[in-house]
Amino acid sequence: MNKKSIRDTDLAGKRVFCRVDFNVPMQDGVITDDTRIRAAVPTIRFLRDAGAKVILASHFGRPKGQVVEEMRLTPVAQHLSGLLGTEVKKLNDSVGPEVEAAVAGMQNGDVILLENVRFHAGEEKNDPELAKSFAQLADLFVNDAFGAAHRAHASTAGIADYIPAVAGLLMEKEIRFLGGALSRPERPFTAIVGGAKVKDKIAVIENLLTKVDHLIIGGGMANTFLKAQGYGIGASLCEDDKLDLARTLMEQAKERGVQLLMPVDVVVADRFAADADKQTVSIDAIPEGWMALDIGPKTVELYRKVIVDSKTVVWNGPMGVFEMDAFASGTIGVAKAMEACQGTTIIGGGDSVAAVEKAGVAEHMTHISTGGGASLEFMEGKELPGVAVLQDNE
Ligand SMILES: Nc1ncnc2c1ncn2[C@@H]1O[C@H](COP(=O)(O)OP(=O)(O)OP(=O)(O)O)[C@@H](O)[C@H]1O
Numbered sequence: 001m002n003k004k005s006i007r008d009t010d011l012a013g014k015r016v017f018c019r020v021d022f023n024v025p026m027q028d029g030v031i032t033d034d035t036r037i038r039a040a041v042p043t044i045r046f047l048r049d050a051g052a053k054v055i056l057a058s059h060f061g062r063p064k065g066q067v068v069e070e071m072r073l074t075p076v077a078q079h080l081s082g083l084l085g086t087e088v089k090k091l092n093d094s095v096g097p098e099v100e101a102a103v104a105g106m107q108n109g110d111v112i113l114l115e116n117v118r119f120h121a122g123e124e125k126n127d128p129e130l131a132k133s134f135a136q137l138a139d140l141f142v143n144d145a146f147g148a149a150h151r152a153h154a155s156t157a158g159i160a161d162y163i164p165a166v167a168g169l170l171m172e173k174e175i176r177f178l179g180g181a182l183s184r185p186e187r188p189f190t191a192i193v194g195g196a197k198v199k200d201k202i203a204v205i206e207n208l209l210t211k212v213d214h215l216i217i218g219g220g221m222a223n224t225f226l227k228a229q230g231y232g233i234g235a236s237l238c239e240d241d242k243l244d245l246a247r248t249l250m251e252q253a254k255e256r257g258v259q260l261l262m263p264v265d266v267v268v269a270d271r272f273a274a275d276a277d278k279q280t281v282s283i284d285a286i287p288e289g290w291m292a293l294d295i296g297p298k299t300v301e302l303y304r305k306v307i308v309d310s311k312t313v314v315w316n317g318p319m320g321v322f323e324m325d326a327f328a329s330g331t332i333g334v335a336k337a338m339e340a341c342q343g344t345t346i347i348g349g350g351d352s353v354a355a356v357e358k359a360g361v362a363e364h365m366t367h368i369s370t371g372g373g374a375s376l377e378f379m380e381g382k383e384l385p386g387v388a389v390l391q392d393n394e
């Protein structure tokens with residue numbers, strides 16, 4: 001990566017605005033997977049050891065520009081304090097007088113965590129005023145939020161218009177690894193796309209079709225494709241305005257000779273709940289009003305064969321609602337297939353990483369990336385906005 005990093009920068013006594021991705025899976029205020037927090041620790045330690053004042057900033061969830069009590073970063077600050085072995089002071093906002101006073105009182109080596117930056121509508125709009133307010137808190141911008149580097153937001157990109165910007169150690173590591181593995185991947189090359197961010201990620205598929213030999217679709221993403229083929233999908237999660245795009249992508253896969261794999265059976269539930277009534281059905285038999293919450297066993301078998309024979313596999317997005325044990329089998333089955341694959345296996349994304357941890361196969365993956373959507377967009381070969389703004393290494 002030809003970008004400056006904190007290793008090339010004078011940090012002593014500097015106030016550093018360090019953007020991290022602490023958008024971790026959480027249930028009822030309890031962090032269920034801390035991979036993204038642990039991944040940022042080397043950068044935070046490096047900054048502290050060099051005598052910087054570390055101002056951490058992150059988004060959490062999608063609060064849409066408003067304060068949402070359940071989306072405060074308080075549990076994250078507590079957890080990070082434990083990992084660092086030092087108090088991380090959590091503030092109640094990310095800009096304003098309280099924040100300015102707290103920063104003014106910092107000693108070298110102190111760490112504070114700002115409140116969820118997405119409580120301000122200007123964050124996702126990349127509002128210059130908000131970006132300037134962030135920049136005024138610090139002398140240097142360090143971007144270590146690889147997981148959010150595909151977003152051109154005030155705290156990931158806009159801030160770099162006002163203060164020097166360099167990469168953190170996680171950002172560097174992710175780009176070095178993914179760049180190396182994906183520039184000339186060993187073939188067969190398989191991508192697996194699932195999860196719930198269908199609107200965001202379906203757009204990436206067109207580009208993926210120019211790179212991969214096999215594309216496996218599962219999770220919430222599969223329903224839009226199934227409906228586009230004319231199957232009734234009941235009350236399943238679906239993006240109705242992407243049906244035409246799904247049809248076009250299926251055509252393009254055929255033209256390019258890419259094998260597109262779709263579920264042949266699914267686990268359906270009568271409601272979105274852990275104790276819902278459920279049954280496994282063929283995809284042409286989804287009952288009216290029921291929802292597909294996992295891929296079925298026949299589908300797992302089909303996907304497994306392709307995965308184990310691949311030389312490179314990249315996976316983002318769980319195959320089902322794995323947080324509920326009743327709908328975790330498909331995701332665990334695909335995770336086990338990844339474990340059995342002898343090639344390079346890369347898994348990325350906040351929830352996807354939690355899923356391979358739950359399946360107990362995390363240590364068998366070649367690389368665990370903190371980026372989900374970010375890794376997919378990185379694979380497309382574009383420079384991510386949060387990387388583009390960093391200073392080049394002369
Ligand atoms: N069939 C389905 N219906 C509804 N939700 C689903 C279905 N399959 C998977 N999901 C949900 O998808 C969510 C994860 O999707 P997401 O796209 O956020 O993946 P990710 O790995 O976290 O990537 P990113 O880092 O980009 O967020 C999980 O919470 C899971 O319950």
Ligand SMILES: O=C(O)[C@H](O)COP(=O)(O)O
Pocket residue numbers: 021023061062147148151197349350371372373374
């Ligand atoms: O989970 C992620 O992929 C990142 O934290 C980005 O979150 P977003 O999709 O809400 O921008």
Ligand SMILES: [Mg+2]
Pocket residue numbers: 349350351372
């Ligand atoms: Mg997610």
